[in-house]
Amino acid sequence: SQQGEEDPQALSIQEGENATMNCSYKTSINNLQWYRQNSGRGLVHLILIRSNEREKHSGRLRVTLDTSKKSSSLLITASRAADTASYFCATDGYQAGTALIFGKGTTLSVSS
Amino acid sequence: GAVVSQHPSWVICKSGTSVKIECRSLDFQATTMFWYRQFPKQSLMLMATSNEGSKATYEQGVEKDKFLINHASLTLSTLTVTSAHPEDSSFYICSARDRGKAAGYEQYFGPGTRLTVT
Numbered sequence: 001s002q003q004g005e006e007d008p009q010a011l012s013i014q015e016g017e018n019a020t021m022n023c024s025y026k027t028s029i030n031n032l033q034w035y036r037q038n039s040g041r042g043l044v045h046l047i048l049i050r051s052n053e054r055e056k057h058s059g060r061l062r063v064t065l066d067t068s069k070k071s072s073s074l075l076i077t078a079s080r081a082a083d084t085a086s087y088f089c090a091t092d093g094y095q096a097g098t099a100l101i102f103g104k105g106t107t108l109s110v111s112s
Numbered sequence: 113g114a115v116v117s118q119h120p121s122w123v124i125c126k127s128g129t130s131v132k133i134e135c136r137s138l139d140f141q142a143t144t145m146f147w148y149r150q151f152p153k154q155s156l157m158l159m160a161t162s163n164e165g166s167k168a169t170y171e172q173g174v175e176k177d178k179f180l181i182n183h184a185s186l187t188l189s190t191l192t193v194t195s196a197h198p199e200d201s202s203f204y205i206c207s208a209r210d211r212g213k214a215a216g217y218e219q220y221f222g223p224g225t226r227l228t229v230t
Contacts, residue, residue, distance in 0.1 A: 105155045
């Protein structure tokens with residue numbers, strides 16, 4: 001099962017530009033997480049934002065969460081070619097022992 | 113940090129054979145482990161939830177007789193793909209929750225196993 005959609009599905013930008021990806025979900029959550037995945041590789045955890053938080057920063061990453069709209073956004077500032085990857089949001093429910101449910105992902109391509 | 117390993121990292125097998133994939137939590141105990149499947153250019157789809165010492169819970173549409181899951185200890189879960197067919201070719205990823213932490217902490221993911229069935 002999947003929670004919802006990521007928008008856009010694909011994004012192409014130039015180095016130095018900012019990249020914004022959006023994620024919508026359907027059910028109540030305890031937290032929302034963003035992951036990166038390079039082609040054919042495993043997941044890299046980027047950032048976790050709890051349901052009572054509205055914004056969080058980590059380096060060049062900025063995540064927002066709007067629980068009333070059931071949506072989140074990931075902003076990558078000053079993008080680099082190395083940021084080229086797929087980005088997924090994943091929601092974590094309240095019950096202990098439940099799995100993360102992933103969105104469909106956004107494929108980001110950063111050209112130099 | 114918490115580490116989850118998977119073995120093998122990639123495997124090629126012939127149609128009709130069975131393949132076992134191991135998932136281990138290296139420095140923590142995992143009461144619950146999860147198995148995901150990812151087809152090319154798609155997202156991760158949860159296949160099953162594995163609890164130590166009990167039967168796995170499978171997501172709708174996942175054949176439990178085809179994908180056998182065993183969670184015999186707090187640090188090891190195995191996924192066996194029985195009578196594999198080319199359509200089972202995929203990237204299989206396991207993850208685990210730290211038994212010592214409450215809900216709300218991130219799951220720890222293994223690096224994945226690439227299965228190719230010829």
